Amino acid sequence: MHRPLSATFFDRSSVAVARDLLGKFLVRRYRGRTAAFMITEAEAYEGPRDKASHAYRGRTERNAVMFGGAGRWYVYFIYGMYWMLNVVAGPHGYPAAVLIRGVEGAAGPGRLTRKMKIGRALNGRTASRSSGLWIEDRGVKVPRSRVARTPRVGVAYAGEWAKKPYRFVMK
């Protein structure tokens, strides 16, 4: 059996976490059924200085979970239709997170949450079996040659931060 990744995996720079999430499995237990999909795309949102991050303008009701400890889900609603799934990274008090943008069989962050029945109920919960959503290492190794690094999607407003190569995608 595979064990869920623990908080120590997420208690690092969000960029390192985003890179290492490629090849891991996002596992959902919902209404008695369990489904697992390999993560193929992730983006880092790194700290209070990152202009593309929700935490850039400080703590608010929405982004509060980003300021907590690593390994919790940060789920928010956007464009009146979609839920975005993030996992909090880095030390307590430092607002960083990784947006899980794609899994095998669902490209795009909005599609993935719809497919896996992810919504507000998971916000602030721990990435563990108890919450019904967690991440496992199933032994898939993703070599550098299979990883593309690009700027993040949909953050053109973020000036210099829009250019940073914080998006990781499996080729």
Place this chain on the structure above:
DNA sequence: ACGATGATGAAC
């Protein structure tokens, strides 16, 4: 290229 669709946060 653009509209759907509504929560969020900052301004007023």
Place this chain on the structure above:
DNA sequence: TTCATCATCGTA
């Protein structure tokens, strides 16, 4: 209380 904005997606 109003209002612009938004870490997107489907249709054209």
